[in-house]
Amino acid sequence: MKITSVECYLGNFITVKVNTDEGISGFGEAGLAYGNSWEAAFGQCQDFAKLVIGMDPFNTEEIWEHLHRHTFWGMGGGVVITSAMAAIDTACWDIKGKALGLPVYKLLGGKTNKKLRAYASQLQFGWRKIIQAKDSLDLLYDPKDYYDVVKDAVADGYDAVKIDPVFAPLKPKPFGEVFATQGNQIRGCYREHDLKRSVERIAAAREAGGDDLDIIVEIHSLLDANTAAILGKALEPYRIMYYEEPTMPCNPGVFNHIKQRCSLPLATGERSYTRWGFRQFFEDRTLDIIQPDLCNTGGITETKKICDMAQVYDVGVQIHVCGGPIATAAALQVEATIPNFVIHEEHNANLLTKFKNAGKYFYEPKDGFYEVPELPGIGQEMSEEEMATARKVVIK
Secondary structure, three states: OOEEEEEEEEOOOEEEEEEEOOOOEEEEEEOOOOOOOHHHHHHHHHHHHHHHOOOOOOOHHHHHHHHHHOOOOOOOOOHHHHHHHHHHHHHHHHHHHHHHOOEHHHHOOOOOOOOEEEEEEOHHHOOHHHHHHHOOOOOOOOHHHHHHHHHHHHHOOOOEEEEOOOOOOOOOOOHHHHHHOOOOOEOOOOOHHHHHHHHHHHHHHHHHHOOOOEEEEEOOOOEOHHHHHHHHHHOHHHOEEEEEOOOOOOOOOHHHHHHHHOOOOEEEOOOOOHHHHHHHHHHHOOOOEEOOOOOOOOHHHHHHHHHHHHHHOOOEEOOOOOOOHHHHHHHHHHHHHOOOEOOEEEEHHHHOHHHHOOEOOOOOOEOOEEOOOOOOEOOOOEOHHHHHHOEEEEEO
């Protein structure tokens, strides 16, 4: 089997369709549709597509090493590079599964998890009632709104949620203005009024969900090591499941500073790439949970290796999922396989119409758990509607 062409799409998500001489096609995704790098990822997918024409999609290790070793920037080139590697790699795994008539998880070693616990993610932007009313995300300010949004997620069957209590500033501002700075950033000094409001939002979530609700606190790296340690200490009474991206991961050593000053389990990973990006976190054992983004860290091939490395250090895995239907489907295949799986991220953006219409199939948890798709490959394709409305470049 040989790769004959690669179709690159830039629509609501950044996706590729890898075609072969046997008429079997596979889908992959580059996970940079949010933030400000989508054009770069779209272009990088085209650049790397040129390098895999004529290769055998079954040889995923060879293709990954080719893009890693023979492109100069494949070695340490950053997330734009590894997102394109991820898109092509995932599409090749999808082809392998389809050719063999098997879901990808069987090719990775089979299930160690029969069904996958999920959490309702990013509740500071609302959940079903708020999002479906306007088919858009919102930004919550008042602690009472955090109480209500947790009740909404619990009513959907979730027993775990994730909230960023820092993202929304003290006083309401236009949604676009807050997003333009990626949230409310607090560095150097945590003023008492800001700290009190951050804690009140989590306290309201705990009250709404009761003692048995697991709460993940997300920070999106909006704090520095000093303010993250202060907030972490203040949140200790609320039994936090883990403390995600308390500060940016570029200097893993500062996570030791946070860990020494608060007892919350620490997590990061969406802005760490490949095995080399996670190595120091493992060796320092500063993290309890890693969150590799399969569509940004090199695809299924690399994510499985990162998860296996984590198991050696008794570090749990929650794959970061903040993309399109392809990202969700691929993550489920890996999560079904790995013994150190902890929980699946169900992003509230999945409730938007653009997400529901982007895939050939629509999957969502039932009573807080995912069933892993049993279709051949990753179990998902982009819809004809999504591909027809996206920008398209074909590489032959």
